[in-house]
Amino acid sequence: MKVELKTTEIDFENLSSDELIEYISFKNEFPNEAENAFIVFCSRFQNDVIEKAEIYSAKYGHSGVTALDIANCTFAKVWKYHSFNKEKAKSKDMDKAIKIWLYAIVFNELMKYGVSDTCAEPEEEDLSIVENxxxxxxxxxxxxxxxxxxxxxxxxxxxxxxxxxxxxxxxxxxxxxxxxxxxxxxxxxxxxxxxxxxxxxxxxxxxxxxxxxxxxxxxxxxxxxxx
Known part of the structure; x- marks a missing residue:
């Protein structure tokens, strides 16, 4: 589905979750709309992601603080990559399908944390081309x-x-x-x-x-x- 950005004000609260992800995917072209969609998306799934992060963290011997880090990294991945594919959804219920997708990200971020004690990606250096x-x-x-x-x-x-x-x-x-x-x-x-x-x-x-x-x-x- 292709998102058509309207000239009138968009009611992001009433958009479906997969539509929010599509708006997020246009962050380079329409940064304000993408940011608003991301805020609503995070609010909608925050409790589920934190709860799953706490369950996984406890299972692997990590604290509640780590669980919050994992949750933050999960949403950071959504903002950066927004890789949810509606066509490959594992449930006909889109919110349930998105939760399954998010939980996989939570687990991957936890595994990364176990290796390097952080799930945050390092900031890219400001590398320049060489002209002389x-x-x-x-x-x-x-x-x-x-x-x-x-x-x-x-x-x-x-x-x-x-x-x-x-x-x-x-x-x-x-x-x-x-x-x-x-x-x-x-x-x-x-x-x-x-x-x-x-x-x-x-x-x-x-x-x-x-x-x-x-x-x-x-x-x-x-x-x-x-x-």
């Missing part, structure tokens, strides 16, 4: 002046190797060099910023990255061959 050698140095070594000087000397040859590359090639190469450590992918937040800033699909970014890497490696190999 100075940015790369700042991301790599922070404010240590001695390390900055040392790294700047080492990167001078890379700066020369990038001559002839387009700005997109440079940004992509430097950003991957800054964040692509030990074979791991760059953070999703950074990858999205690259796509949005450069207006490129991820597949195109990979092509640019390969072209830049090949260009720089060829330059470095030519220097080594002349020694």
């Amino acid at each position: 050698i100075t940015d790369l140095i700042n991301v790599t070594v922070g404010e240590d002046l001695d390390k900055k000087r040392e790294l700047k000397i080492r990167l001078e040859i890379i700066e020369k190797a990038m001559l002839g590359l387009s700005e997109k090639h440079k940004v992509i190469y430097l950003t991957y060099k800054a964040y692509h450590n030990n074979g791991k992918n760059i953070p999703r937040q950074v990858a999205k910023k690259l796509r949005d800033t450069l207006n490129l699909a991820q597949s195109s970014i990979q092509v640019y990255k390969k072209e830049a890497t090949d260009h720089i490696n060829n330059y470095l190999n030519s220097l080594n061959g002349n020694r």
Whole structure:
């Protein structure tokens, strides 16, 4: 079902619970409506979620305080992911189906709590794309002046190797060099910023990255061959 946002004031209290979730899913496009829907949704299911969190917490040796944390994390997940699928509901009664969905989230959050003593997700760092050698140095070594000087000397040859590359090639190469450590992918937040800033699909970014890497490696190999 597609939600049609009306120009008149919406009576969220009288909306069905699955309609509230649909409004929440439009939080980027209609933040005020989504927030109002979320407030009503939490109020509607708060007692059920807290009660289930208390039951699960007691079963696994956790306190009532932990149960409240679990309940808060459960609703935080609803706000962030709102992944309820009406078509896959396990009951024809929508409120009952949503409770089953919420209880599964409660249990998952409790299991997470047992591993790390918290169910809250860490805040994402404000990671930036890297546009030049100075940015790369700042991301790599922070404010240590001695390390900055040392790294700047080492990167001078890379700066020369990038001559002839387009700005997109440079940004992509430097950003991957800054964040692509030990074979791991760059953070999703950074990858999205690259796509949005450069207006490129991820597949195109990979092509640019390969072209830049090949260009720089060829330059470095030519220097080594002349020694």
